[in-house]
Amino acid sequence: MAETMQDLLRRVEKPGRYTGGEFGEIRKEKRPGEVTFAFCFPDSYEIGMSNLGMKILYGALNANDFIRCERCFAPWPDMGDLMQSEDVPLATLESGTALRDFDIVAFSMGYELCYTNVLYMLRLAGIPLSASERKGKRWPVILGGGVCTYNPEPLAEFFDAFSIGEGEVSLCDFTRLYRDCRDEGKTKEEFLRRAASEMADKGIYVPSLYDASYNDDGTL
Secondary structure: OOOOHHHHHHHOOOHHHHOOOOOOOOOOOOOOOOEEEEEEEOOOHHHHOOOHHHHHHHHHHHOOOOEEEEEEEOOOHHHHHHHHHHOOOOEOOOOOOEHHHOOEEEEEOOOHHHHHHHHHHHHHHOOOOOHHHOOOOOOOEEEEEOHHHHOOHHHHHHOOEEEOOOOOOHHHHHHHHHHHHHHOOOOHHHHHHHHHHHOHHHOEEOHHHOOOOOOOOOOO
């Protein structure tokens, strides 16, 4: 029985999609007090690695000593099917850590066709899909970003928070606030409320704090 994605590499078409080790990769040693941040691109490795925005944000986050940011891409169906049959959780390239063990799991969404891949990756990670099912410390904060979040409502049910707009500064501030709240013993819900209050001007939106209703014509 396979235990990690590395154990499955010989059984997939392109194992290089899951090994990491590229030029420019950032690997950090685990350190006390760090915040672990899984940066997820909900499409194949080849498409995600051609995205300049992901490289910029990956570098910006890892420039902070207290953040360990690692990458994850949507597995191709051959790997995804094996992971489900072998009960192997989705993990990051750098350390092979399961997504469900990170503090923050963030998805960059650049086009609507990737929406279902977000749910696919959460399911492979063993993380409940709905934000309402992820209360408490057991589950990571699920954060959405990218150009598709200029209209976050289609995926609002599945995310704890959205970062709307440019993320080079706001993602680092969001992660810093998470660290401060964690060190103060705050709950996940208290952190999200603070993020919505203190970072609204930086584009942080927490759907669970709002009640949405719609007119007959579908407008909000």
